[in-house]
Structure formats: C-alpha cells, structure tokens
Amino acid sequence: MLQPDPDPSLCRALAADLEAAGYRTERLRAAWGSAADGALGRGHALPARRALAQDTGALAVIARLFGLGDEVTADEASRALPSVGVDGLAALGLAERTGDVVRPRVLIRPQAYVDDDGAGEWLVAGDLDEAALGGPLPEDHVLSVGQASLTLAGLQLTGSVGRALDVGTGCGIQALRARRAAASVVATDVSERALRFTRLNALVNGVDGIQTRRGDMFAPVAGETFERIVSNPPFVITPRVDGVPAYEYRDGGRVGDGLTAEFIAGVGAHLAAGGTAQLLANWESRDGVAGLDRVRGWVDASDIPLDAWIVERELLDPVAYAELWIRDGGTVPGTPGYDELLGAWLDDFQARGVAEIGFGYILLRRPAMGAPTLARYERIGQPLADGGLGAHLGRALAAHDRLSALDDAGLAASTLVVAADVTEARHHLPGAEAPSVIELRQGGGFARVLEVDPALAGLVGACDGDLPVGPLIAAIADLLEVDEAALRADLLPRVRELVFCGFLGFA
Structure with a gap:
C-alpha cells in the first residue's frame, strides 16, 4: 500500500x-x-x-x-x-x-549519529519488519535503518560540499546524513513508496534541502553533476527466476553483481571535478578471477578516469550468502519454500562459476585535475573501532594528495608526528632480550595492526614533531650501524603507507 x-x-x-x-x-x-x-x-x-x-x-x-x-x-x-x-x-x-x-503500519525508531559537528538522533520511519509482521516481508518493503545503512552513514565523508546525491535512498537515512555536510541533496529511488518515507523522515526531523526524484540509477539526474554521491544500492545478488522474491530495498533487478559494475561505469559522468562517490556493494569471484580484481577492471574501464579505494570487508561462500539473504526476507530453515529458495540461489551461482561473494566499501573520486593517483584495493577483515570512518577516510585522502606532491626528498624534509590513537606492542620469547615481534596498533580508523622492524619502530617513536624524517633516518642508521642510503630507500615507502593509514601525520 x-x-x-x-x-x-x-x-x-x-x-x-x-x-x-x-x-x-x-x-x-x-x-x-x-x-x-x-x-x-x-x-x-x-x-x-x-x-x-x-x-x-x-x-x-x-x-x-x-x-x-x-x-x-x-x-x-x-x-x-x-x-x-x-x-x-x-x-x-x-x-x-x-x-x-x-x-x-510502520515502525519509527530513534537512530543516534555522531559526526564532526557533534552528536544527535534522528527519528526514522520504515515498514514493519518480519518480527512485527510475523512472517516474510512484502516485495515493496521499505527498510528502516539496518546495519548496512549505519555502516554507510558512518563512512560518509564529513567535509562541507554544495550538492550531494543519494542514489537508492530508501527511507532516506543517507540523505539525512549527507544533508549534514551538503547545502542540498537530491534523493532518488525507483520506489515512490520509499520516496514518501524519505519526505516523511525529513519533515519529522525538521531537515530541509532534500529533493526527491523517482527513477533508476542515474536516470533522474541526467546531465547533472554533484560534489558528493552516496549510495546504499539494492546490491544483493538475487536469482532472476520465478519464485524468488524481488525485494525492492535490496534487489536492483540485474544479473549477479551487474548493479555494482553499472554504478561504477556511470558515476564518473555525474561527479564534479574533485567530487567523490561512496557506496556499499557485493562483487563475485568468478572462474578463478578474484572479486577485487573484477572491481579493478570496472574502475579501469570507466570513461571518466577515477581514483579508487576499495575495501573488501567480508567473503562468503555461495551457501552462506544465500542463507543470509533468505533469512533477511523472513524465511527460515524448516519453513515452506526455504529449500526451493536455497536451490535457486545455488543454481544461479553455479551457472556463473561463482566461488565467493565479497562485500565491502567503494570510494571513488574524479580527480580535480590530471590523471588518477590512487588505486588501492585491499582486504580489511578485523573488527573496527566504534564510531564512523568518514573523518578517517577524509584525512587519508588529504594525506594521499599531499604525499603525491612530495618526492622522496620532500618526504625526508617533512616533520611528522605519531597519531594519538597509536600504541606499540613488543612480544618477547621467554628470556630473550630483543623482541621477536613489534607491532603498531591503531585505536581508531580501520584499527590496523602492522608488524614493523626495529628501524621503522624507532623512526615512528622518534616522530614527535621536532626533527624531519631525513635526520631521524640518519640517526637510526648510525645507531644500527647500517648504510644510510639503503635504510632511507627501505623506510620512506613504508613511511608513506603509515601516513596514508593515519599512524603518522604531518606536523
């Protein structure tokens, strides 16, 4: 209705x-x-x-x-x-x-948020869930705030922009989040029901500047560009056969991971120079080609050259993936139709030679000038610290841009400081004087743990904003009695990585 x-x-x-x-x-x-x-x-x-x-x-x-x-x-x-x-x-x-x-007829639940401008709560309405309905969801279900919604909201970059676009807005949670940093937001969806929820949620929360438009993918914004695009699209891989529900909130109507490929192919034309796009997505590992490599191919094939930072957070086998989304629709093992749905999913994956399905974060940027300089495809599976990643991603992009403008001599002349959330752990074998393992641990961001050698640990420990990197490397080379030029060649690329990842920052 x-x-x-x-x-x-x-x-x-x-x-x-x-x-x-x-x-x-x-x-x-x-x-x-x-x-x-x-x-x-x-x-x-x-x-x-x-x-x-x-x-x-x-x-x-x-x-x-x-x-x-x-x-x-x-x-x-x-x-x-x-x-x-x-x-x-x-x-x-x-x-x-x-x-x-x-x-x-709906659920309305408070949803807390924290960003650079402070903390608050929205009241977000969406359709009754399976617990309230007591059974499977209808296909036109408008999801309220799920875990994926929270993830993308926390990932959104936090710097102020002019125009933003939310593709596949659903209940409007991403549009609300985007409006915190954008002067205006266009929110699109194929579902008029979803757009009415978006308008309702904007009004209940007293948020203006959100315009809704109906249509698929980028059709409602043909010829327009934006400084920021966000999307929690209906990326769930769904068999295209009779008997499998096509839930509007998660099924984009494409075969396999075609929606993700289509989004990447089309988004560049709608990004202003320097503009960014962020989305959640699934991708398939097919016939021996890893999912991340397939995503790299889509980015490389874009008519508009794009910077790319892709993070794979999870890998599931076809059975686990199918079970996850069958349960999400309210059908559980032992109930009528469950085995038929599972079989349809497995047949679909088998037909395309799918071995694994990845889930992760995609961040794309249209360079303000020149050719792309960022092509980072990585797997990060560890649990993350509480709080959003948006500010961390923004700092990483800024660090990348500054590093790209520095040659090794410029980096050696730079003065760095250790981030406040970084700690060091040393592991010793019983009775051993020297540590067998030295780790740098990040409290925020992606909560990375990096194993380092004594030279890099010594350099990081000495980055207190006093001396530039070059003299510090010279002092460490003298202390370890190694060749300074060789040590510099070894350490500077790793220092670049530490700056990008947020372990070190420019003083």
Whole structure:
C-alpha cells in the first residue's frame, strides 16, 4: 500500500509528541533494559514487550506502537500522542484504527549519529519488519535503518560540499546524513513508496534541502553533476527466476553483481571535478578471477578516469550468502519454500562459476585535475573501532594528495608526528632480550595492526614533531650501524603507507 504524501503540519505535530515523550535511544534502553535491547537488535521483541506490558506512560505506549509494532488502545494512543492524534497518524499512513484498537503500519525508531559537528538522533520511519509482521516481508518493503545503512552513514565523508546525491535512498537515512555536510541533496529511488518515507523522515526531523526524484540509477539526474554521491544500492545478488522474491530495498533487478559494475561505469559522468562517490556493494569471484580484481577492471574501464579505494570487508561462500539473504526476507530453515529458495540461489551461482561473494566499501573520486593517483584495493577483515570512518577516510585522502606532491626528498624534509590513537606492542620469547615481534596498533580508523622492524619502530617513536624524517633516518642508521642510503630507500615507502593509514601525520 502506497504511503500518503506526508503533511508538514502533521509531521511537526508528531515530532513534538515524540519529543515530549522522550522517545530517544537511551530512554528506550532504560525502559526495557539492556538484555531486552540486545535481544531486539537480534530480531527478538518478546523481552522488550514483556518489560513494557504494564507501563501505560507515553514513552511505553509509543515504544509498543512504533518501536515494537504492537497494537495499543485508541485511548492510549490519544494520550501518548495528543498533538498529532489518532486521526493524524492515520492521515500520515502510520497507523490505522479499528474500533478501539490502533495498529501500526510502520515502525519509527530513534537512530543516534555522531559526526564532526557533534552528536544527535534522528527519528526514522520504515515498514514493519518480519518480527512485527510475523512472517516474510512484502516485495515493496521499505527498510528502516539496518546495519548496512549505519555502516554507510558512518563512512560518509564529513567535509562541507554544495550538492550531494543519494542514489537508492530508501527511507532516506543517507540523505539525512549527507544533508549534514551538503547545502542540498537530491534523493532518488525507483520506489515512490520509499520516496514518501524519505519526505516523511525529513519533515519529522525538521531537515530541509532534500529533493526527491523517482527513477533508476542515474536516470533522474541526467546531465547533472554533484560534489558528493552516496549510495546504499539494492546490491544483493538475487536469482532472476520465478519464485524468488524481488525485494525492492535490496534487489536492483540485474544479473549477479551487474548493479555494482553499472554504478561504477556511470558515476564518473555525474561527479564534479574533485567530487567523490561512496557506496556499499557485493562483487563475485568468478572462474578463478578474484572479486577485487573484477572491481579493478570496472574502475579501469570507466570513461571518466577515477581514483579508487576499495575495501573488501567480508567473503562468503555461495551457501552462506544465500542463507543470509533468505533469512533477511523472513524465511527460515524448516519453513515452506526455504529449500526451493536455497536451490535457486545455488543454481544461479553455479551457472556463473561463482566461488565467493565479497562485500565491502567503494570510494571513488574524479580527480580535480590530471590523471588518477590512487588505486588501492585491499582486504580489511578485523573488527573496527566504534564510531564512523568518514573523518578517517577524509584525512587519508588529504594525506594521499599531499604525499603525491612530495618526492622522496620532500618526504625526508617533512616533520611528522605519531597519531594519538597509536600504541606499540613488543612480544618477547621467554628470556630473550630483543623482541621477536613489534607491532603498531591503531585505536581508531580501520584499527590496523602492522608488524614493523626495529628501524621503522624507532623512526615512528622518534616522530614527535621536532626533527624531519631525513635526520631521524640518519640517526637510526648510525645507531644500527647500517648504510644510510639503503635504510632511507627501505623506510620512506613504508613511511608513506603509515601516513596514508593515519599512524603518522604531518606536523
């Protein structure tokens, strides 16, 4: 069922009621308890439901209605949401009344964020999930905020820009995040239902400057360019056969990983000089060709030369991948249709010779001038520190640009400092005086752990913003009694890597 186009005055009334009730993450966690909060994150609402069962306060009523997807009485809803009222909820398409019972048609949940400008929370509406529906999702389901949404929101670069584009906006969470740094945002989707959720969420959160347009990929912005493009596209690889649900929020209608390839091929024409594009994606390892190498081929084939930084975060075999997305749609093992869906996925992968499916982050940039200078394709599987990566990615790009302008003599003349989140760990065999392993550990960013030798460890330890790199290398060569020129040739490329990764910074 299509959502009504949201009425601004009713959205303001709803926002006022939710604010008055204290409908925020920490208040909810306190209301139903940390154990129930953890269970809810795993898709189990019963503990939270039990915790709120006897509470008739406004926060508990709203939490039951829009946090858990449970029905409440009309009297409870009227008292908890006096400004918008039950009729207002119905007019917004958020709930429906039958006699004395009010049933939710959507979920509205607070979503916290932190960026360079501070911390806050949005209230984000989306369709009822499988826990609230008690079964599989409809194909036109508009997802609220999932883990992938949170990941991309945290990845978004944080520097101010003029125009931004959100391709495949869904409920609008990426558009809201992009608007924090952009003067205006165009949000597109093939689903008019999704676009109405985007407009609703923008109005409820008092965010202006977001324009919605309907259409596939870059068709709604033909001939236009943007300084920043973000996309959590419907990248899930889905068999193109009858009987397999084509969920709009995750299935872009292409064969295999064709959506990712198509996005990379088309995005350059819509990037202003110096503009960036960020997206989440899947890619297949096919017939002996690794997924990252296939992505490299797509970037190299772009009509617009692009800088590229691709991070593969996860690799799944075809069975695990299929199981993940069949469960995501609300069908679990042992229920009707599960085996048929699993078989369809495995047949699809087998037909294309797919051995593994990668998931990761894609960052592309149209150079402001000249040819691309960044082509980085890497696997980073370790758990990451809490907090978004957007600021870290921005610093890395800035460091890359500065390093690209420096030859070895310029780098040797530079003064560096160790980042505040870097620590050193030394591992000794029992009774040994010298360490067998020296590690540099990064507390933020990608939480990298690098094994280094004594010379590089000594150089990093001496980077305190006092002496340039060149004299430090000379002193270390003298201390270790090695050739200075050879040590310089060995260390400078590794220093470049440490600066790019954020272990070292320019003083």
